[in-house]
Amino acid sequence: MRKSLILIFFLFSGMSLFAQIVELTPIFGYTVAGKVDNYGRYFDIKDNALYGGLLSVQFDDLMYAELSYERNDTEGSGFLRTVDMAVEQYQVGVLREFSKGTVVPFTKVSFGTSRYVQKSGGDERAWLFSGGIGVGAKLILSERVGLRLFTNLMLPLEFDGAGFWCGIGTGGSGCSGGVSFNVPVVHWDMGAGLIIRLQN
Template identity: 30%
Template structure:
């Protein structure tokens, strides 16, 4: 399955590269707000914090672009439940890797509005290894503005919403010392909302 996904991904990149009229490289940083979801007997929380990442955009024409993106959030994950002896508060990382399409709305030679959607993977990772990592298929939506003071360098500001799909549930696992491992399963979706801003470096097609 992984090989098939890699082949499809590389094929998509090849097709986009052939069709693209220009390429935009955008490193960014921003802020993601706190999100929470239900677990058995309580709630789990992914705390807010600064995010950062990068995007690689391929302009198909004046009104559309395909975009590859990666974002990272260093945070803490908290679980509170009547089934846990103590609250869980663990250092965590949120990773998103996506591919998407934006609808471009030019307002002038220097200003372009955009809105679009994206698909990919979302991973909640725990670097201290007390809780197992979770990876889910994710969907996202974004909208914002690009401003180009010069032809090849611009500013990008946008709002983001990422939603990991939890059709089979979400699990937070915790091993309290030498005790029995406790599993908490939640069924409500996680929605992470935030804002980002970055510099655009445009490479002519």
């Protein structure tokens, strides 16, 4: 997993050499998390502050490729115990702006992984494939500095199963397949960041 993250970082670094605009954005905010239902036994993840950073590289007019990292240190309670834990989000996405000017609304989609780490009472950890959707706005204060306001829904996915079927009938023959996932918990993130713009 770490090798993949390092590879993605170097790919973004290479893209930044040819980009019109590169934005570095440290972010701070708050995460509202829910309960994980494990066959009727609930594990509640406490809402808490988040922090992280974004690397945004413009690759087309109003379009950015984005590498993001978010973390919140929190508590999880359930199954007759409470533990300190951390939740990390590693995402690669695409951001689409809708205008140019001082106020720039945007939307984004991303895919990556969510990492859950137990920090007390054990050393359990889990990686889940995840995706995110978000909206927000950039307030461009100058050529080099701006403010980013955002809200995201982060959706970790658990693999439920896969199947492949073939059959022959009166209407002919055919095959089909499918993969199913479920979302064990939704993280609703909201916050702000200071945009530092680097332009070629």
